Amino acid sequence: MTLQQEIRVSDELKTWLGKEAARHTSPPVSEADIRKCAIAVYWPEMPPRLYWDADYAEKTRYGGIVAPEVFNPFAWSIGIVSGAFLPDPISPILQRAGKGLNWLNGGNRDEFHAPMRPGDVITSVTSLDDVHTRQGGRFPMLFFTKKYVWTNHRGELVKVSRQTSIGVLGTP
Amino acid sequence: MSLDHTLYVEDVQEGQEIPTFQRQTDLMHWNRFAAVNDEFVQIHMDDEAAKKAGMTGAFGMGNLRYAYILNMLRAWAGINGDIRRLDVQHRAISYKHDVLTAKGKVTKKYAKDGKHFVDLDVEVTNQKNEKTTLGTATVEMPSKMAHAKAR
């Protein structure tokens, strides 16, 4: 059975397109979380003060510390294996469809709205944005894109992220 | 690194290249990023696991190169700019000790709904000038004219 035949039989996946698949609420964001994220992404340089110096940040237009755009408030949530990959019911179906494939990070398309601040509680809603196969190069490939919409506890839109994964049969 | 400057849209030219952001990365960088992103994946931590997946050894996560593009944009835009959009694709692997340089080039300036935006082509190249990550970004920035009117 070829890869494309496997996907064609999975109408189950198509029913998830555009539908809310999962909803997660983060723990409250702390200054410490933001500081650590900034240290990591600027390592080994000291990160900008906006991300860790409350006195400095208060005098900026933000009025306080904000998180870098890459900040993940779901990191280290209780009961979630990996905050970088929030669980949802689509993943097992995709895993079955892509059995035996090597997975690659196909990239992101992200929009940034209200910055994240200490004290914020972020809600993420996951949906399946796209799934298709392509016969690329030597091997067939499976593409899927999940969409994550983040809002804060004030109801403000924080981020819309589309993340694509590529499953490749054989060595990429 | 200081963000203490304001970049106005009038001071940006289409076609200009913005200051780069560079890192030579290894497990010291990847592990720190894994810790804050809660992204513990064997191929980014363990040579044997990476070899089983067809690579020559453990390699850096695309999300860290993504973060370096954001760092570059943030440093350029300064405290009064906002990164509004970043779209990237990862095209090649970054291995230990590769020198990664995030680069950006302004492609368009425009105004919309009273706000001012700059679009850029962005990429992360390695020491062989191979594009490991590429994409586009949009930064919103203040206008001197709007600032002057407001006074």
Added chain:
Amino acid sequence: MTQSKDIPITPGLKAYIGREISRYHSQPIALSDIRKWAIAVYWPETPPRLYWDADYAKKTRFGGVIAPEDFNPFGWPVEKPKQMDFSDIYAELKKMGNSLNVLNGGGGAQFLTPMRPGDVITSVTIIDDIYYRQGTKWPMSFIIRKTTWTNQKDETVRISTNTQINY
């Protein structure tokens, strides 16, 4: 405290006994710092609620979330804390014929007051003792570091010792 061991130490080394090596403060401990530490040390099990569930922890004798005993509040500093330069100590050891190979001789800790969200911990490390002992193969130096942690209420949180062996 100077102990008489097999080999007398130089006056230069003796002068370092009791000296403060370092003094620094933590960032205020965040609830999230404690939660992450607990997740890491209990992985892959869910850690005890005492370390992350504020509603649960309020009803315990602790009255709120506390950190596990081995919690390190000094992780992820923006600037690495400074400590005393050891080059003079090493110069004295070299005078005594030491090759400066190093081993961690172990240590211990007493856990006194639990650490809580909001606490700012001060760490003070001193050289508690230095002595020289004839080992089976080589003479070995022992540098005992004693570290005392106190919180912002001046309560002693932890006292720990660590032995550095050079041979």
